[in-house]
Amino acid sequence: MSFRVVIDSCGELTDEMKKSGNFVSAPLTLQVDEYIVQDDEEHFNQAEFLKKVAECPNCPKSSCPSPEIYRDAYDCDADHVYAVTLSEKLSGSYNSAVLGKNLYLEDHPDAKVYVFNSCSASVGETLIGLKIQELEERGLSFEEVVEQTEAYILSQDTWFVLENLDTLRKNGRLGTVKALVATALKIKPVMGSTDEGTIIQLDQARGMKKALVKMVDSIEEKKSSDPQERMVGIAHCNCPQRAEMVKEEILKRLPFKDVILVNTAGVSTMYANDGGIIVVA
DSSP states (O other), rough: OEEEEEEEEEOOOOHHHHHSSSSSEEEOOEEEEEEEESSSSTTOOHHHHHHHHHOSSSSEEEEEEOHHHHHHHHHSSSSSSEEESTTTTTHHHHHHHHHHHHHHHOOOOOOEEEEEEOOOOOOHHHHHHHHHHHHTTTOOOOOHHHHHHHHHHOOOOEEOOOSHHHHHTTTTTTTTTOOOOOTTEEEEEEEEOOOSSSSSEEEEEHHHHHHHHHHHHHHHHHHHHGGOOOEEEEEEEOOOHHHHHHHHHHHHHHHSSSSEEEOOOOOHHHHHOOOEEEEOO
């Protein structure tokens, strides 16, 4: 059976995923004042975008792919089609993907299409895409892939430490987070996501390095039972050395079966800002 996975552009595609032909990206649109860019490889330039965000007093914005973009992405020769979107609590991308599915099924009522709410973002979506690929390559049925992927999503945890939280705060993505002050003291919150995909504060530390260590402490605590069965994804915004340091620290403590490192695409760059680190396991 052939398959296709449509991942909105908050999820990064690895080089291997791009080469496989089984993955396509549904681009969001990014806006910094009058500057508007589509979040895809052809149009998005991370360095240029970070410069515009740094220079602009106003908050950057994103808009999700239209239902028609999703409908067109589903229209292929694959037997099984899946979509993976960033958390429904953070974006309208999930609802748009579902609307696109309904549009597609009007003309293709027998098609097998399923939309996953990642309850995460960024490299969390990447890992879900890789889980779908693993299950498909094992020859599981469409229904089994859906069931086991949904279970995998429930087992995922997301952590992140950012140099600044301005974009998340201005865009209202930190509604439940209270203790976000002390910029002058260099306090860095260690953030995570709930099972539903909302953002919470897990811990905090003075300085980026100490905050990253606290993040790894939390990863060790939550994932110590079966690390050899799991992959870890690390997304970094323009800080590969910091990502490598986090990877080494994680692998010192837990024997995960694999770790993938990706540079953030447009949407994740907008929220993570320069120097941000996101980990999903």
